[in-house]
Amino acid sequence: MTVHNKYTQAYAQQLDKEDELAFFQAAFYKQADAIYFDGNSLGLLSKRAEKSLLEILASWKEHGIDGWMKGKEPWFYYAEKLGEMSAPLVGAQADEVIVTGSATANLHQLVATFFKPTGNKNKIVADELNFPTDIYALKSQLQLHGLSPEEHLVQVKSSDGRQLNEEDIIEAMEEDVALIFLPSVLYRSGQLLDIERLTSEAHARDIVIGFDLCHSIGAIPHQLHDWGVDFACWCNYKHLNGGPGAVGGMYVNESHFSKQPGLAGWFGSRKDKQFDMEHQFTPASHAGAFQMGTPHLLSAAPLLGSLQLFHEAGLEKVRRKSLKMTDYMMQLIEHELAPFHFQIANPREDFKRGGHVYIEHEDAARICKALKDSHVVPDFRSPNGIRLAPVALYNSFEEIWRAVQILKKIMEEKRYLQYENKRDVIA
Template identity: 65%
Template sequence: MYGIDYAKGLDDKDSLAKYKEEFYLLKDTIYMDGNSLGLLSKRAEQTLHSLLDSWKTLGIEGWTEGDNPWFYLSESVGEKMAPLVGGTTSEVIATGSTTTNLHQLAATFYKPTGDKTKILADELNFPSDIYALKSQLTLKGYDPEEHLVRVTSRDGRFLDEADIIEAMTDEIALIVLPAVLYRSGQVLDMERLTAAASERGIPIGFDLCHSVGAVEHALHDWGADFAFWCTYKHLNGGPGSVAGLFVHDKHFGAVPGLAGWFGSKKESQFDMDHTMDPAMDVSAYQIGTPHVLSLAPVIGALELFEEVGISRIRAKSLELTEYMLNLLHVELFGAGFVIGNPVDESRGGHILLEHEEAARICKALKAEGVIPDFRAPNGIRLAPVALYNSFEDVWHTVQKLKVIMDEKRYEKFENKRGVVA
């Protein structure tokens, strides 16, 4: 099962193999970095050109005319994303960026009163989320060092849901957690955590940046209060593409923490009244004008997810990463690597390899035509993406890594990350 013929046989039986042709693959390169930036699809390119053409041919009339009227674009793209997060079409919108959306949601749901003043996060979360939460605490007049509680990891890789629940004390006013840990790829049990938070009357939200488009969610049914995510990783929306935001409909009618013109009801937005008339669904959480040209490729990118379905994508993702784990165990046992991700189905869409020479190994992989992702201090992330990576890609990646280690080709490189890792 470890030879190239076996990998080709798996590809022959793969019902998603044809979608590889939908993407612009890098020449003579195996791309294993889709969990940082997904590749451009032909459909995303088409919708980008289509929106450019609407500006070119319609001018200001593009706000209400054309195939994708700009005035309703955030809502219509949100509707396309809703099945990927398990939200209703009125609960999901495409707007802002990951961090601006977190600021909006924290400003809305963080309501300190009495001794209930602290925000619960974790020590393994992506730094940007922590920066935003500290900023929100400072704006409310609280010391972040005292009022930001971060659940510690027992091993530096994973979080234990029991530890998180234990930290949900009477002092906690808000909980923000990652759905998938960006380094180890651990998928947290969001349903369990949401139920625990709800029992204690604490609003809880999730960062879906490393889960959306790779794993399945049921945010509405779980009762999660909110969520936020980017669209340029597994969703292939392009660098800096517009992010996504979910708010459970049980909160509709509440006033958003940060008000902006595009959060108004559509029918009254152009009344120019200085008293805001907020929308009665997730649209209220918009702050500014839709970034039309950054939304454009997301439209086409999401067509593939509508066509394939997230359950099929998740199934293939698990098969790809399982195959990679098996190959790594056989081919690179004793080479100094440690598997840093869960080996069961609580893993997300990437594999984490830890090695003291990780930065040099990543550079060597690039020299051999494989694009990995380095995460300090010693992490190599490899993401075989279901829509454009094959089992043969996985086989070749592991074989190239084996040669690099056997021949110590990494030694010609400096063990130091680049500016963008």
């Protein structure tokens, strides 16, 4: 029997029966009594990721140092293998992606490589809503060139403190701009920027442009190569479920393979030259040239198993379900929580929305604490934001329905008032 009342548990259960990705939930370790909606901060562990980590430990146990060239997955080529597996998720060619470093370390590498101030072309454009680490990195890179961040970092303003107007970004692309770096998805509001359009506008003005994909990789398909994006970097522990502190990733368009890395290191060497121990750096002829130090293999291994799941699921299906889940969550919030003054602050349009719902409330910090004590795991973002990320591979529509009912009960009973309205050490 078809259920038409979308605000009922039966309707949510019906959506789960129709879900083509539902069987992937069994591949993850989920607590039976908890609803986990924080996958845009740290994704859950999958059984496949656990297996690939145990396999690299077994290789170390069996082969010792010979694990670099022996075993099922020789360590010497591990970063390139993961890069090749990651490339379809960002629409890149296999040799344009490398798994290495962290999002911040990779950003430093890429800006050091691509930011070449000359004469009056000496500014960087970013935005005022970006995650702080990106701004810290951009400011420090300017200072390394003897440039003042106050004068040479242009941060595009937001009219509402939640989203960016792409026309404002384009207007900031003036003749004195040498480089642009923007988030693909804003970490608070979940706004998805039009990467293709912004790249085209930047290149029309002879400006290099790169993107932070931390909140989009694994949730949203991209076509970085076809769009001509110059560079990108990201972490792998959010939607890609690579584990806490997982090794990050970077993309460099093949048109830039001839560039010398701004920060050279021995693992950027051409493989056949690396152990010649020469003091003359011979970079690899692909994105691997932009690696620096030895790969952190134990922090990279879980990603191998996780990427296998994404290849089996298909990113287009993941995105389709994600949009359906966030839309359903917004409808429930509006219907069930209308009396409690929540405001949905993320974009409503599918083409502008990332992988999470962002709601605002003056008591957001204490509401998040009450949710956690009721076994719903959200994410608080200062000063008054609650992020809820229903993840396509391991969350269900019924969990969305149940979480909204729990939140409604918390508000009706004023349970949140027993908590202090300030974040814990880690929000």
